[in-house]
């Protein structure tokens with residue numbers, strides 16, 4: 001980029017003041033509380049909205065200029081990728097399953113983030129945060145659109161991505177990311193900012209995007225790498241917004257501290273549970289690995305998050321207490337997740353497989369405490385059975401956690417051989433949880449979480465079959481009906497990678513691309 | 518604690534028993550056999566005989582595991598919500614005191630999964 | 637002091653910027669990753685406009701960095717002349 005730098009009449013700070021506070025006014029014929037009705041009920045006290053300042057001091061005029069530049073760069077590469085059959089340059093066709101996971105699990109969240117920031121921005125009386133939220137809202141819809149656009153090229157060739165948004169709202173495991181974001185946007189504007197702006201964007205985003213994007217780079221996927229970087233270039237601003245929002249709220253009133261601490265505890269845990277999907281992607285789905293989940297957690301959370309919470313200590317904020325349990329889970333998380341998707345390979349929109357010998361060796365070296373002892377025997381058994389034509393497809397539905405909606409796959413902190421069961425009796429019904437943290441989140445707001453749309457229970461209530469299905473007829477096959485409702489084609493979009501059309505086609509196309517046939 | 522809200526916040530729970538067409542949910546987990554990634558959720562009529570649950574749906578759900586055929590059911594230890602419980606195969610779920618969304622686990626002494634790895 | 641970092645895309649735009657950052661921050665350490673350069677520093681990292689301008693031979697607006705930034709860690713402050721990343725403790 002070689003941009004002309006126009007001589008500015010105002011300095012950055014003055015320009016920022018003019019383009020934010022300078023454009024604001026005090027209403028005279030409507031009451032403030034009528035214009036901003038959502039600002040008091042969460043208990044957060046703000047005395048001076050002008051104390052908020054975007055440290056980048058980015059104003060809307062500059063915003064448009066730089067975003068346009070980002071789009072130009074992105075589309076040049078998307079075109080080149082498509083024109084050159086870029087999809088055939090990926091390491092192997094298993095890689096494409098990470099793209100399927102991304103488009104159905106993450107991209108729809110970008111869209112919800114767009115709505116969430118638009119809503120939060122509208123709710124705040126301060127022009128500084130309002131402008132920052134407006135920018136992030138626009139960023140997020142750009143992310144959704146550019147991801148759909150980039151990945152549409154993969155959809156031309158590979159299965160499982162054809163109806164990602166429909167699936168996001170229905171498929172069992174996609175209720176995990178979906179309900180996470182729904183939980184955030186149905187909270188008040190301050191909690192939304194702490195949940196997504198701070199806990200997700202600042203504390204956890206590096207664990208989502210950096211692995212996906214560098215994973216794409218390692219595996220020859222220029223398309224994903226480019227939209228990833230393009231989205232990431234907005235991320236520094238989002239992180240800054242997230243950190244500023246926290247500091248601003250904490251500085252405004254000491255009574256805000258315990259409320260914010262509870263939100264940080266809650267949302268760090270909620271976000272971490274969603275990252276289970278990323279953990280398995282890193283350790284199992286990238287044919288060429290970047291770093292292990294455990295290593296990523298150590299760098300981006302323990303080291304980096306450690307620095308952050310040390311810095312926030314001056315406000316009385318402490319490291320979320322769930323960090324202790326997460327540290328105990330880091331040797332197990334990705335293996336437990338991959339086992340789950342191997343179990344339920346018949347009901348997902350991507351393929352699973354057993355790691356080969358080299359990959360098992362890599363897993364042993366990255367997880368010396370856990371892999372050989374607990375997970376290798378399981379995988380070797382599954383591999384033997386598959387070789388005998390008896391590949392394991394679990395057809396019985398699992399029990400889910402009421403809060404995170406993940407099947408109850410997680411083990412007791414400190415004992416990876418025992419499933420962790422927690423339960424609560426509330427108004428005559430039982431509710432079950434994967435962990436103390438999910439249980440505490442429920443106990444704090446049971447009225448909210450009793451409404452959870454748990455896919456397994458919804459199937460048993462008969463709500464997940466195509467319209468007009470009669471589940472009482474002879475020979476009714478519930479799995480087949482549920483797959484139809486998901487708009488997944490059995491034998492094509494699901495099951496083991498080894499027998500997939502993706503694998504067969506990729507080998508054929510790559511052959512055509514490299515040989516004269 | 519209660520949800521912070523701008524007005525009364527009261528909604529019906531999603532999974533009460535009346536929504537399951539005469540069935541109640543029962544969750545069943547097999548200790549030390551994590552080859553099955555999570556406990557299972559089943560919808561059963563409360564009148565169903567417990568022995569039929571074991572011989573039918575449990576056999577179908579857990580039968581893939583080579584340990585399942587080895588189980589000596591007389592020696593199996595049952596737990597409800599983590600506490601030891603006695604379950605009578607000839608009685609119904611309701612007669613055994615099992616209610617909607619109860620969770621039971623079973624331990625099979627001497628059987629600890631693939632190569633003793635709790636898988 | 638905790639580590640602050642700035643990660644930039646690896647490309648022709650950022651090459652002189654990284655050079656400028658290393659000139660201005662003797663404690664900075666470069667960590668090259670696929671398509672990404674991460675610059676770590678102890679407690680504080682400064683990006684100075686003037687140094688970049690000297691290296692690229694034209695006027696430079698620090699906000700241009702928006703286009704190539706990937707991620708960062710630390711508190712941030714930006715003026716016409718500098719971007720500073722820092723931890724207070």
Ligand SMILES: [Fe+2]
Nearest residue numbers: 110140143231
């Ligand atoms: Fe985004």
Ligand SMILES: [Fe+2]
Nearest residue numbers: 401404434438
């Ligand atoms: Fe949970």
